[in-house]
Structures are given as structure tokens and as C-alpha cells.
Amino acid sequence: MTSVLYFNGPILTMDAGNSTPEAVLTEGQTIRAVGSEAELRAEMPAGTQEADLQGQTLIPAFIDPHGHFPDPGFIRLFRVDLASPPRGDCLDIPTALERLRAKAAETPTGEWVMGVLFDNTSIAEGRMPTRAELDSVSTEHPIWVIHASGHNGSANSLALQKHGVNRDTPDPLGGRFGRDPETGALTGLIEGLSAMGEMGDTDFLIDRERFWAGFNSCRDEYLAHGVTYAQNAWATREMLEHFASLPADQDPGYDLMLLPIGELEPALTDGPDPLDWPGNPHFTLGPRKLFTDGAFQLQTAFLSAPYHKPIDPENPCGMSYESEEQHRFQVKKLHDLGYQIHCHCNGDAGAQMFIDAVAAALEANPRADHRHTIIHGQALRDDQLQQMAKLGITVSFFPAHVHFWGDRHYDTFLGPERAERISPCASAERFGVRYTIHNDASVTPTRPIHLAHCAVNRLTAGGRRLGEAQRISALSALRAQTIDAAWQVFQEDTRGSIEPGKLADLAVLNRNPLEDPDSIETTKVTRTIRRGQVVWAQEQ
Numbered sequence: 018m019t020s021v022l023y024f025n026g027p028i029l030t031m032d033a034g035n036s037t038p039e040a041v042l043t044e045g046q047t048i049r050a051v052g053s054e055a056e057l058r059a060e061m062p063a064g065t066q067e068a069d070l071q072g073q074t075l076i077p078a079f080i081d082p083h084g085h086f087p088d089p090g091f092i093r094l095f096r097v098d099l100a101s102p103p104r105g106d107c108l109d110i111p112t113a114l115e116r117l118r119a120k121a122a123e124t125p126t127g128e129w130v131m132g133v134l135f136d137n138t139s140i141a142e143g144r145m146p147t148r149a150e151l152d153s154v155s156t157e158h159p160i161w162v163i164h165a166s167g168h169n170g171s172a173n174s175l176a177l178q179k180h181g182v183n184r185d186t187p188d189p190l191g192g193r194f195g196r197d198p199e200t201g202a203l204t205g206l207i208e209g210l211s212a213m214g215e216m217g218d219t220d221f222l223i224d225r226e227r228f229w230a231g232f233n234s235c236r237d238e239y240l241a242h243g244v245t246y247a248q249n250a251w252a253t254r255e256m257l258e259h260f261a262s263l264p265a266d267q268d269p270g271y272d273l274m275l276l277p278i279g280e281l282e283p284a285l286t287d288g289p290d291p292l293d294w295p296g297n298p299h300f301t302l303g304p305r306k307l308f309t310d311g312a313f314q315l316q317t318a319f320l321s322a323p324y325h326k327p328i329d330p331e332n333p334c335g336m337s338y339e340s341e342e343q344h345r346f347q348v349k350k351l352h353d354l355g356y357q358i359h360c361h362c363n364g365d366a367g368a369q370m371f372i373d374a375v376a377a378a379l380e381a382n383p384r385a386d387h388r389h390t391i392i393h394g395q396a397l398r399d400d401q402l403q404q405m406a407k408l409g410i411t412v413s414f415f416p417a418h419v420h421f422w423g424d425r426h427y428d429t430f431l432g433p434e435r436a437e438r439i440s441p442c443a444s445a446e447r448f449g450v451r452y453t454i455h456n457d458a459s460v461t462p463t464r465p466i467h468l469a470h471c472a473v474n475r476l477t478a479g480g481r482r483l484g485e486a487q488r489i490s491a492l493s494a495l496r497a498q499t500i501d502a503a504w505q506v507f508q509e510d511t512r513g514s515i516e517p518g519k520l521a522d523l524a525v526l527n528r529n530p531l532e533d534p535d536s537i538e539t540t541k542v543t544r545t546i547r548r549g550q551v552v553w554a555q556e557q
């Protein structure tokens with residue numbers, strides 16, 4: 018078994034006392050000891066390799082507390098990237114159509130062309146492309162452009178036809194097919210997960226071969242940013258079957274927490290046709306996932322007070338994705354089955370639906386240490402954080418929004434006052450709610466250092482400081498992506514800190530991010546260690 022001694026640089030353990038020992042000794046896949054260099058040299062086995070940090074900083078490898086691995090790989094390999102600044106360079110609909118046309122030209126007739134990461138709030142026209150525009154790209158390929166938030170999209174005529182939708186199709190609950198107000202003809206717009214159906218799933222059109230290609234591509238990207246543990250936080254049955262296809266004795270080079278869609282239970286694990294699981298030991302079935310609302314960019318996040326500049330006068334506060342009654346039923350069901358629940362709630366009214374449902378489920382069936390989690394919680398109010406502290410509800414915030422959409426939160430979505438406190442990390446700290454922070458890849462790319470910068474410095478892409486009062490320390494931002502992230506999915510016994518017995522998943526940084534937090538963004542991962550082995554290193 019290979020042993021490695023790390024020494025000669027700051028070591029940030031992220032243990033309970035944030036201790037900073039002189040040295041770490043790993044043995045095989047795990048951490049054997051931490052302590053003074055002299056102590057560890059005395060106990061290290063013969064043949065131990067020496068990893069001189071040369072002043073660089075050692076931390077636990079990052080954990081992504083919420084995201085959609087391996088979607089970034091699918092996008093890179095199989096989709097058309099239509100992202101706008103600051104992430105991409107698509108500025109208007111003609112550019113988007115041009116890119117789709119290029120993809121169609123190299124795609125066999127009849128096969129789908131899919132554009133992703135399109136953001137109507139960031140392009141000149143301020144809207145999604147129409148059916149007619151997409152028909153102008155091709156009528157021989159089904160074309161589907163999905164919004165950056167994943168909560169709506171636009172289809173051409175052939176895609177609508179393949180989706181089985183025509184002008185007589187009724188709107189499902191929580192969804193809508195766009196129609197011309199005068200003629201009733203379909204515009205191509207499809208809003209809400211219920212209306213998008215499988216076209217809204219990120220594994221749409223992904224077969225087994227594409228799945229593993231996307232997996233490997235995503236793995237390599239994450240490892241290059243020091244992230245060794247991530248999530249697929251909306252696992253369809255098909256997606257789970259892809260993961261389950263890996264033989265139990267193979268190491269795919271990555272470890273994941275998978276969050277099955279809550280509605281699949283109890284049939285998924287217990288029903289007449291249960292999933293063949295446990296599969297590979299590197300994949301763990303974790304919390305079950307629910308939704309209460311949509312996204313701010315589409316004004317489908319559900320708020321208690323109107324949007325700053327509402328786009329839909331009939332729904333100025335956005336909307337819930339399901340009725341209160343249905344939501345309570347799902348929460349109670351999963352809670353009573355003993356599952357942890359992660360629930361997507363962006364708006365404060367969406368969050369309140371979940372808080373109330375958890376309160377009712379706990380009232381009927383008290384359960385200690387459930388760690389039910391609000392995902393995003395971007396508009397949480399202080400009174401809600403206080404309720405959450407009482408109920409034991411935790412939260413994973415999305416401070417990447419400060420950078421990517423902060424200026425539009427301020428000007429359009431939420432207005433100055435609410436925008437100043439999106440992803441209120443400091444308030445959560447004040448009220449004793451343990452929290453993590455995420456990128457929600459592929460909504461924004463998984464970049465732990467940049468994410469820490471967003472939470473610490475709260476600067477928008479336009480350079481505005483958004484919410485001085487909600488800034489957190491660099492240490493908090495790192496803990497939120499290491500030990501707290503492990504804790505939030507019940508993995509704190511094996512991951513998230515540098516302590517004896519835990520997995521030797523580590524990252525080496527070119528500087529100590531706790532010094533001069535204003536410039537934390539300049540920190541770089543130079544080496545990633547997974548299970549005791551270097552799996553990525555910056556080119557010298």
C-alpha cells in the first residue's frame with residue numbers, strides 16, 4: 018500500500034476546530050494520521066513517498082453539494098452551447114440560429130439538434146426563439162432549445178410533433194404550451210417541467226454509450242478543479258439505470274451521490290419493478306428530490322411579493338410547480354419512508370411551501386436529524402431561516418447567481434432590496450442554519466474557487482457589490498464546499514475534512530485562500546488527489 022507524507026505548507030483540515038497541523042500521512046485510499054512533521058516521520062512506514070508542498074496549501078478536495086453530473090459532459094460533447102456573457106458569447110437570436118444551423122448541417126436528417134444554456138434575459142431580443150425561427154434552421158431535424166435554467170424551452174414544428182403536442186393539447190398542471198393569442202397556433206415555447214416531459218430531462222437522447230462518454234468528460238473537468246465528489250440531483254429512472262450499468266467491481270474514477278426524483282418512490286426501490294441497486298459502490302443513492310417552483314430568469318420562482326418588473330401581469334409573483342396539497346403529500350410520503358429530502362425552492366413562497374410541509378410531516382412523525390434541505394433558497398427571509406433552525410431544515414445556497422445574474426436581479430427580477438440578500442449566507446450563519454454553496458452545474462460551471470469568491474466578495478459581473486451584509490468569510494466558503502457539503506448528504510464520516518480514517522481526497526492550492534480573501538479568486542488548484550492518488554496535476 019502506498020503511503021504519502023504531505024508537509025511544508027499550510028494544511029487546512031476543516032475539522033471541528035479548523036486545525037492546521039504540520040503534516041498529513043495517507044496510506045492507500047485513506048488518511049492515516051495528521052500531526053507534527055516529526056511525529057509522522059517517526060511513524061511512517063518504510064517506503065513512504067514524500068510530497069513536499071513547497072509552501073502550497075493542502076485542503077480536503079471539494080465536494081459539490083448540488084449539481085447535475087454528468088450534464089456538463091453531455092453539453093460539451095453532444096449539444097450546441099448557446100450561453101451568453103459572462104459565461105458564453107451568444108448575444109442574439111440570429112447567432113443562436115447560426116450555431117444550430119451549423120450543427121444541423123453535420124447531423125443526419127431526422128436526428129435531433131439540441132441547443133442548451135440559452136438565456137432570454139441576456140440576449141438582445143429578450144425572448145426565446147420561436148417555432149418559425151427554428152423551422153428556418155431546419156424542418157428535417159427536430160430542434161429543441163432549452164433555457165439555461167432548465168425550466169423552459171423552444172421547439173420547432175418537427176420537435177413539437179415528435180413530442181406529441183398540437184394546438185388541441187391541453188396545458189398540464191404547472192406547465193404551458195405557448196400559443197398565439199389570436200390564432201391559437203403553437204409558438205414553440207414549452208414552459209415548466211410537466212409540459213417539457215422527457216425533453217426537459219438532461220439525459221434526453223443520451224444512450225448508454227453517450228452517457229459514459231459524457232461521464233468521463235465531466236469527471237476530467239471536475240478533477241481539474243479539485244472536486245472529487247459530486248451529485249446527480251435529478252436522477253430519472255433511465256439515468257439511474259445508466260449508472261447501474263457499471264459492474265460492481267469497477268472504479269469509474271469518480272464518486273457520486275445520486276438523488277432520485279421523489280415521485281419515483283416507493284416504486285423505484287420497493288415497488289413491483291424495483292431498480293437493480295445497490296449498483297457500483299462508487300455511487301450512492303442519497304436524498305430524494307422534489308421541486309416547489311422554477312427559476313428567477315423566467316419569473317417562475319414563486320415569490321410572496323411581486324417581481325420588481327413582472328413579465329406576466331397575471332402571475333406577478335411567479336408560480337408554484339405543484340399544489341400545496343400535492344407537495345405535502347410527497348414530503349410526508351418521503352419523510353415517512355425515512356428518506357432525506359432535497360427540495361428545489363428558489364422563491365420565498367416556494368420555500369414556505371416546503372417549510373410548512375416539513376413542519377406538518379414532523380408533527381405527525383417526529384424524526385431526529387433528518388437534514389431535509391432547501392436547494393437554492395435564494396430569496397429566504399430571516400423569519401424563514403429562524404423557522405428552519407427550529408425544524409432542523411438545512412439549505413444549499415446558489416451564490417453564483419450574484420456574479421452571473423446579480424445585475425438583473427437588482428434591475429429586473431427582485432429589485433434592489435431583495436437582490437441585496439439573494440443567497441443570504443450570513444443570515445443563515447446568524448440564525449444557526451448550517452448551509453452549503455453550489456454552482457448547480459450545468460446552470461453555472463462547477464468552479465469551487467470562483468464560487469467561494471462569489472460568496473465572499475458578492476460582486477456582480479457588472480462590478481456592483483450586491484449585499485455587503487451577506488458576505489461570509491473565506492473559511493466559511495471553503496467549509497461550505499468541504500465538510501458542510503459532506504454533512505449535508507450524511508457523508509461526514511468518510512469525507513469533507515482531513516482527519517484520520519477519512520478518504521484521502523485532497524486538493525493542493527497555489528496559495529492560502531484564507532489570506533487576503535478579496536483576491537481569493539486568484540487561487541488555483543495545482544493538484545487533485547483522489548483516494549490517495551494524484552488524479553490531476555497542473556502542467557509544469
Ligand SMILES: [Zn+2]
Pocket residue numbers: 083084085250457
Ligand atoms: Zn439543480
